[in-house]
Amino acid sequence: MSDNPQHTPRARRGRAPDVFRPGGWVPMREYGEDETVDFAIVGTGAGGGTLACKLAEYGFSVVAFDAGPYFRPLEDFASDESEQTKLYWTDDRIVDGANPLQLGSNNSGKAVGGSTVHFAMVSLRFRPEWFKSRSLLGYGADWPLDWREMWNYYREVEQALKIAGPVNYPWGPPRPRYPYRAHPLNAAARVLAKGCEALGIGWTETPLATLSAPRGLAHPCVYRGFCVAGCSTNAKQSALVTWIPRALAAGAEIRDLAMVGRVEVDAAGRATGVHFHRDGTWHFQRARHVVVAGYAIETPRLLLNSTNGQFPDGLANSSGLVGENLMAQSNQAVWGLMDQEIRSYKGPPSLAITEHWNYEDKGKDFFGGYSYMSQGPLPQLWANTQMAARGLWGARLMSDMQNYNHVAGLKIVGEMLPQENNRVTLADEVDQFGLRIPRVTYSWCDNDKRLIAHALKFMTQALEEADARDIWTQEDDTCHLNGTARMGSDPARSVVNADCRSWDIPNLWICDGSVFPTVGGANPSLTIQAIACRTADRIRDLAGRGELDQPARRRYAAQTAQ
Amino acid sequence: MTEFDTDRGSLNAGLAIAGLLAGSVLLLAAGRAPANGHRNGRAAALPPRRSSRKRPTVVAARRLNRAAGVLAASVLADSSVEHYRGSFKNKAMYTPLIVSASTLATSLHGTADARPAAHWFRDATYLTAAVSGLIGTGFHIYNVGKKVGGFSWQNFFYGAPIGAPMAILLSGLLGFCSERVRESRKGTRPEIFQLPAGRTMAAVIGAGLLGTSGEAGLLHFRGAFHNPFMLLPVTLPPLGAALLGRAALAGPGQQHRATRWWMRVLAAMGFAGVGLHAYGVSRNMGGWRNWSQNILNGPPLPAPPSFAGLALAGLAALELMEDHPDA
Ligand SMILES: Cc1cc2nc3c(=O)[nH]c(=O)nc-3n(C[C@H](O)[C@H](O)[C@H](O)COP(=O)(O)OP(=O)(O)OC[C@H]3O[C@@H](n4cnc5c(N)ncnc54)[C@H](O)[C@@H]3O)c2cc1C
Numbered sequence: 001m002s003d004n005p006q007h008t009p010r011a012r013r014g015r016a017p018d019v020f021r022p023g024g025w026v027p028m029r030e031y032g033e034d035e036t037v038d039f040a041i042v043g044t045g046a047g048g049g050t051l052a053c054k055l056a057e058y059g060f061s062v063v064a065f066d067a068g069p070y071f072r073p074l075e076d077f078a079s080d081e082s083e084q085t086k087l088y089w090t091d092d093r094i095v096d097g098a099n100p101l102q103l104g105s106n107n108s109g110k111a112v113g114g115s116t117v118h119f120a121m122v123s124l125r126f127r128p129e130w131f132k133s134r135s136l137l138g139y140g141a142d143w144p145l146d147w148r149e150m151w152n153y154y155r156e157v158e159q160a161l162k163i164a165g166p167v168n169y170p171w172g173p174p175r176p177r178y179p180y181r182a183h184p185l186n187a188a189a190r191v192l193a194k195g196c197e198a199l200g201i202g203w204t205e206t207p208l209a210t211l212s213a214p215r216g217l218a219h220p221c222v223y224r225g226f227c228v229a230g231c232s233t234n235a236k237q238s239a240l241v242t243w244i245p246r247a248l249a250a251g252a253e254i255r256d257l258a259m260v261g262r263v264e265v266d267a268a269g270r271a272t273g274v275h276f277h278r279d280g281t282w283h284f285q286r287a288r289h290v291v292v293a294g295y296a297i298e299t300p301r302l303l304l305n306s307t308n309g310q311f312p313d314g315l316a317n318s319s320g321l322v323g324e325n326l327m328a329q330s331n332q333a334v335w336g337l338m339d340q341e342i343r344s345y346k347g348p349p350s351l352a353i354t355e356h357w358n359y360e361d362k363g364k365d366f367f368g369g370y371s372y373m374s375q376g377p378l379p380q381l382w383a384n385t386q387m388a389a390r391g392l393w394g395a396r397l398m399s400d401m402q403n404y405n406h407v408a409g410l411k412i413v414g415e416m417l418p419q420e421n422n423r424v425t426l427a428d429e430v431d432q433f434g435l436r437i438p439r440v441t442y443s444w445c446d447n448d449k450r451l452i453a454h455a456l457k458f459m460t461q462a463l464e465e466a467d468a469r470d471i472w473t474q475e476d477d478t479c480h481l482n483g484t485a486r487m488g489s490d491p492a493r494s495v496v497n498a499d500c501r502s503w504d505i506p507n508l509w510i511c512d513g514s515v516f517p518t519v520g521g522a523n524p525s526l527t528i529q530a531i532a533c534r535t536a537d538r539i540r541d542l543a544g545r546g547e548l549d550q551p552a553r554r555r556y557a558a559q560t561a562q
Numbered sequence: 563m564t565e566f567d568t569d570r571g572s573l574n575a576g577l578a579i580a581g582l583l584a585g586s587v588l589l590l591a592a593g594r595a596p597a598n599g600h601r602n603g604r605a606a607a608l609p610p611r612r613s614s615r616k617r618p619t620v621v622a623a624r625r626l627n628r629a630a631g632v633l634a635a636s637v638l639a640d641s642s643v644e645h646y647r648g649s650f651k652n653k654a655m656y657t658p659l660i661v662s663a664s665t666l667a668t669s670l671h672g673t674a675d676a677r678p679a680a681h682w683f684r685d686a687t688y689l690t691a692a693v694s695g696l697i698g699t700g701f702h703i704y705n706v707g708k709k710v711g712g713f714s715w716q717n718f719f720y721g722a723p724i725g726a727p728m729a730i731l732l733s734g735l736l737g738f739c740s741e742r743v744r745e746s747r748k749g750t751r752p753e754i755f756q757l758p759a760g761r762t763m764a765a766v767i768g769a770g771l772l773g774t775s776g777e778a779g780l781l782h783f784r785g786a787f788h789n790p791f792m793l794l795p796v797t798l799p800p801l802g803a804a805l806l807g808r809a810a811l812a813g814p815g816q817q818h819r820a821t822r823w824w825m826r827v828l829a830a831m832g833f834a835g836v837g838l839h840a841y842g843v844s845r846n847m848g849g850w851r852n853w854s855q856n857i858l859n860g861p862p863l864p865a866p867p868s869f870a871g872l873a874l875a876g877l878a879a880l881e882l883m884e885d886h887p888d889a
Pocket residue numbers: 042043044045046047048065066067068104105106107108109110111112113114115116118119120121122123124228258259260261293294295296298299302480481511512513514523524525526528
């Protein structure tokens with residue numbers, strides 16, 4: 001039988017790939033489709049993978065579905081950017097709005113492990129005030145979570161992923177020591193540091209989810225910089241090599257190449273399981289609870305595609321907010337040439353960071369914050385950038401590519417504000433499974449533009465101070481998708497509560513980047529995983545108290561009556 | 563960035579390891595030679611000046627030479643690998659190779675030599691080693707400080723290792739001390755700069771153990787102590803240093819049996835450390851099959867024996883104190 005993981009499921013017949021041993025397998029518990037499992041989880045990325053692990057470890061029966069393949073990084077990942085596009089979610093989607101998003105490589109993955117398989121590993125905590133950005137900072141929406149509680153969950157995730165970070169983190173309240181030490185800086189990171197020092201702001205080594213020392217069978221990072229094309233050493237602590245093996249060991253089943261097309265809800269308004277497509281046909285898995293964790297486009301798409309007579313506007317959508325408030329993060333850059341060789345592709349792409357403008361509110365003409373990091377684009381991506389951002393082609397492009405080894409760049413991860421008009425809806429076209437495809441509408445607001453302008457100006461100055469020449473700006477790029485099923489404390493203005501449980505359907509949960517009410521100026525995956533850990537703890541506690549089947553609304557009503 | 567320049571062949575690394583092995587074997591073999599016998603070769607070719615039959619100062623001096631040699635071999639191998647990794651960007655990076663190689667040769671000579679007289683050439687080499695260790699430390703401090711971020715964890719972890727040149731300084735000091743012990747007259751207290759030789763050396767070696775432990779601590783902290791064995795070189799040697807300190811301060815006529823045993827434990831740890839580091843190398847991508855990269859990336863194979871060198875020196879000092887209670 002074919003061992004092409006993109007065509008034939010690997011996790012079956014009681015075993016799943018052992019990602020640490022070439023050709024190896026680990027035992028996997030399997031559940032029958034008629035067996036009603038405690039949790040059917042859609043998506044195995046930062047949200048779903050983490051939750052599957054934690055729930056299985058708490059003794060729940062779990063089946064986690066992923067539309068993507070079950071890769072073996074040691075064998076399946078080539079040092080070839082084109083080949084590695086197999087990691088992206090490139091199914092048809094329609095984009096529009098004033099600033100249409102470019103979907104695929106930079107924002108969505110399709111694999112067991114989700115987007116973390118090719119993410120850049122930057123693992124940041126939120127600034128505490130962001131959890132209350134409406135009340136404390138005057139914009140966006142408040143989260144129903146307390147930062148102090150999150151601080152503990154961040155710690156749990158940092159330990160689970162053996163985050164390699166600086167000995168002392170310069171911003172925010174004290175945090176425990178990162179489990180592994182920071183990686184050595186490459187020359188690109190030193191350019192960032194030099195600029196920051198010249199401008200008198202702080203910088204540090206970026207906390208990264210890649211090993212700076214061995215861990216079990218995973219090797220430490222070899223600094224070859226293929227991270228966003230998938231890491232073939234297992235140094236990268238993706239969900240695929242961290243939470244998923246733990247989930248399997250705790251008795252979870254993973255179903256790869258299993259596209260969930262619909263969540264079934266009965267007449268009583270309770271989810272009963274999921275319809276999924278695998279091996280060429282549709283199947284149905286019964287479950288007591290369904291968790292949707294398909295990321296900020298596929299999650300609302302699935303909820304909107306699961307309409308029935310009782311829920312004609314889609315599941316969990318009484319607020320009308322499913323799909324709305326989609327937030328990308330701005331990802332603009334400034335590039336320049338250095339006299340000395342930089343070879344920025346050596347090592348993980350973002351080895352140094354400044355969160356100065358996340359924590360400093362003076363001197364801003366915009367709401368929100370941004371961090372900026374050193375960059376390490378691989379050659380093909382670099383050629384694309386030159387072409388898309390500067391229109392270089394032919395001889396100009398060839399001659400500019402000669403400078404590749406001397407390029408240094410700074411790139412922001414900037415906060416974009418939630419707007420209801422930025423949204424995921426359903427188009428009339430259908431995909432290969434006959435499911436309506438998502439339409440993704442996106443436009444920057446004035447605040448977004450002011451933030452970007454501020455960042456570009458500041459980073460240009462920083463590059464100048466670091467002695468770069470021929471500086472140019474890359475003005476249109478975004479990364480990371482969030483929002484579309486925001487959490488909140490009011491059922492009329494949010495989709496799920498603090499526990500990621502939908503207000504409308506008591507046994508339907510959403511646990512991924514969709515639940516963010518705001519995005520901050522920090523990469524989201526650590527927060528997604530921390531929320532998943534918290535959700536698992538809440539589920540365990542509710543189950544322990546016999547309240548797992550009590551609707552979220554009843555608890556809300558009880559609270560508001562008090 | 564030199565830290566990542568690991569893709570060239572690693573002939574030097576291989577040579578350095580071979581050098582370390584050869585050096586250790588030679589030293590141990592030389593150490594096994596009877597303390598009172600002349601061996602064939604260079605030492606025997608020199609005219610005997612005085613009989614040295616079982617003279618404790620000569621025995622101690624030869625042992626100290628051996629210890630200095632183990633340290634020098636460790637420095638030779640370590641600096642070859644590390645400076646090769648740094649592409650010998652600065653010509654001065656050849657210095658520790660030349661100095662440690664000549665110190666190693668000198669210590670072999672001193673280990674084999676059974677005569678109770680100092681040798682001007684050995685003195686000169688050992689002093690050169692000590693001075694170059696000091697200068698090297700200065701260089702390394704300068705290098706760390708000039709990197710962006712200055713004296714930060716990042717630069718202490720990944721910049722030039724501050725502690726490494728200290729090993730050649732210690733090797734030189736031990737060698738120099740050995741010459742003073744060797745030349746002391748029969749019936750007099752062996753002295754170094756008019757201080758009792760055994761106790762002075764115990765103090766110096768104790769300080770050396772602390773320094774070396776500090777360096778291992780820094781680098782093992784960089785490795786997040788991911789393996790519990792990584793705690794050994796930060797716990798056992800400081801205890802050894804404390805024991806040596808106590809021996810240095812104690813009055814004459816003490817046995818220091820526990821201290822001697824502890825030195826043996828440290829020597830064993832130092833040599834076993836090579837094995838543990840070899841295991842560490844195997845845990846990098848490609849394991850030993852990819853040796854030419856992983857020897858450079860992994861924990862330094864030649865580093866742990868510097869503990870053995872110091873522990874052997876400690877033993878020599880303790881035994882001298884036993885033979886010469888006032889030393
Ligand atoms: C190139 C790149 C770099 C990034 N760098 C960073 C970084 O440095 N730091 C950081 O914090 N974040 C980074 N991110 C973002 C981060 O990876 C995501 O925010 C995070 O993985 C989202 O988690 P999630 O669980 O919401 O979704 P994902 O991790 O994307 O997981 C969703 C999974 O659900 C599956 N799925 C979706 N719909 C269905 C369905 N209907 N049926 C079955 N399966 C389905 C998908 O196949 C996918 O595997 C990066 C992302 C990319 C693409």
